[in-house]
Amino acid sequence: MRIPRVVVVGAGPVGLTAALVLARSGVPVTVLEAGDGLAAESRASTFHPPSLEMLADLGVLAPLLDRGITSTTFQYRDRRTGPIADLDLSVLADDTAYPFRVQCEQSKLTPILLEALSAHPHAEVLFGQRVVGVDDLEGRPVVRTEAGRAFEAEWVIGADGASSAVRKATGAAFEGITYPERFLVVSTREDLEAALPGIAAVNYVFDPEEWLVLLRTPEHWRILFPTDPASPDEVETDPARVQSRLTGVADLGRDWDLLHASLYNVHQRVADRFRTGRVLLIGDAAHVNNPLGGMGMNSGLHDAVLVARALAPLIAHTGTVEELDAVLSARREVATSYVKAVTHDNWERLRESDEAARQAYHDELRALCADPVASRTYLRRTSMIDSLRPLSTP
Ligand SMILES: Cc1cc2nc3c(=O)[nH]c(=O)nc-3n(C[C@H](O)[C@H](O)[C@H](O)COP(=O)(O)OP(=O)(O)OC[C@H]3O[C@@H](n4cnc5c(N)ncnc54)[C@H](O)[C@@H]3O)c2cc1C
Numbered sequence: 001m002r003i004p005r006v007v008v009v010g011a012g013p014v015g016l017t018a019a020l021v022l023a024r025s026g027v028p029v030t031v032l033e034a035g036d037g038l039a040a041e042s043r044a045s046t047f048h049p050p051s052l053e054m055l056a057d058l059g060v061l062a063p064l065l066d067r068g069i070t071s072t073t074f075q076y077r078d079r080r081t082g083p084i085a086d087l088d089l090s091v092l093a094d095d096t097a098y099p100f101r102v103q104c105e106q107s108k109l110t111p112i113l114l115e116a117l118s119a120h121p122h123a124e125v126l127f128g129q130r131v132v133g134v135d136d137l138e139g140r141p142v143v144r145t146e147a148g149r150a151f152e153a154e155w156v157i158g159a160d161g162a163s164s165a166v167r168k169a170t171g172a173a174f175e176g177i178t179y180p181e182r183f184l185v186v187s188t189r190e191d192l193e194a195a196l197p198g199i200a201a202v203n204y205v206f207d208p209e210e211w212l213v214l215l216r217t218p219e220h221w222r223i224l225f226p227t228d229p230a231s232p233d234e235v236e237t238d239p240a241r242v243q244s245r246l247t248g249v250a251d252l253g254r255d256w257d258l259l260h261a262s263l264y265n266v267h268q269r270v271a272d273r274f275r276t277g278r279v280l281l282i283g284d285a286a287h288v289n290n291p292l293g294g295m296g297m298n299s300g301l302h303d304a305v306l307v308a309r310a311l312a313p314l315i316a317h318t319g320t321v322e323e324l325d326a327v328l329s330a331r332r333e334v335a336t337s338y339v340k341a342v343t344h345d346n347w348e349r350l351r352e353s354d355e356a357a358r359q360a361y362h363d364e365l366r367a368l369c370a371d372p373v374a375s376r377t378y379l380r381r382t383s384m385i386d387s388l389r390p391l392s393t394p
Pocket residue numbers: 009010011012013014015032033034035039042043044045046106129130131132159160161162163164165166264282283284285291293294295296297298300
């Protein structure tokens with residue numbers, strides 16, 4: 001039996017990115033994916049500048065740019081009074097080669113990564129392989145699948161999403177909170193720029209009763225709503241109820257052209273450790289957060305690149321486990337002190353009900369826009385550039 005040096009569990013954006021970094025470093029890698037193909041559902045859809053830099057280094061940015069929308073601004077709005085501030089990412093021109101966001105669903109990145117991996121004969125992606133456990137975590141780990149197959153490896157990377165079987169096998173705790181409200185995501189073919197003139201491709205809409213996020217993707221718009229915790233799922237997804245909420249966003253004088261509506265529970269959780277013996281956790285398997293700010297997939301991509309870049313030299317005997325642990329510890333710190341803090345703060349701001357606090361924050365945002373230095377400081381944080389600073393600066 002050929003023993004891959006690394007088994008990556010999960011062919012989502014994070015697992016495939018880690019596999020590509022390893023493959024490009026010459027490390028034999030096998031990716032095990034439960035699904036019969038890549039996931040097609042619409043989930044994360046914003047790529048921040050540091051992710052664009054990393055994808056460029058991996059040679060996969062050009063096809064993503066071809067499929068996505070480049071957006072140099074995002075907007076804060078008040079549900080009742082309209083635009084508050086348009087933040088301009090071009091003030092980040094000295095901080096990144098990519099001072100913009102790319103709006104594109106994660107399901108468009110994964111086929112690009114898969115194709116890039118296919119150029120490496122020592123990399124393979126096996127579909128229909130649901131992992132159910134990992135044995136001998138401290139020695140040479142063996143990954144077991146539902147179908148009874150066993151894959152031995154030097155190292156295992158769990159990138160199998162929020163319900164990670166690998167995380168469960170390590171016994172790591174996944175503590176945090178579940179938000180009281182489920183989030184309703186609606187996709188529509190309607191032209192929101194016509195319905196709400198002046199909006200940007202990404203819009204955060206403040207309202208104490210019903211905040212919104214309006215996101216453009218290449219083929220449609222997505223609208224994110226909070227839902228009443230006491231209201232059953234079937235009520236919240238009832239088409240008439242969804243239409244009435246959309247009419248509240250913009251009254252088109254008819255029903256909206258609705259593509260898809262789904263409800264999901266949102267959590268903020270971080271695994272208490274990202275390494276157990278020779279088993280590592282990255283992406284949603286290691287940490288989950290609310291989607292306000294688009295940091296989940298992005299921070300997972302950063303985990304993938306940085307952790308794989310530390311693992312490859314360790315396998316080649318030119319790096320140390322202490323160096324790998326330093327990276328894992330920094331990534332855990334980003335998940336707890338940065339991603340969790342920023343996204344939770346976004347949630348609090350969007351729903352703020354104290355009128356004086358609301359107005360003070362709106363004034364702060366207007367002042368930010370008028371001040372390029374303050375704008376740059378603020379945007380370095382929202383664009384996740386600062387999340388990589390401790391690792392990227394000597
Ligand atoms: C409904 C929904 C909407 C979201 N919307 C947003 C958003 O708007 N903005 C945002 O920033 N983030 C959003 N997220 C979060 C974002 O999608 C994740 O942060 C991102 O997908 C993480 O990537 P990942 O590769 O770590 O995990 P995933 O994308 O979940 O990939 C995990 C992969 O592992 C596979 N897998 C799972 N279990 C096993 C197993 N036992 N064996 C083998 N393979 C397995 C899965 O099939 C999947 O292919 C959303 C998440 C959900 C669930």
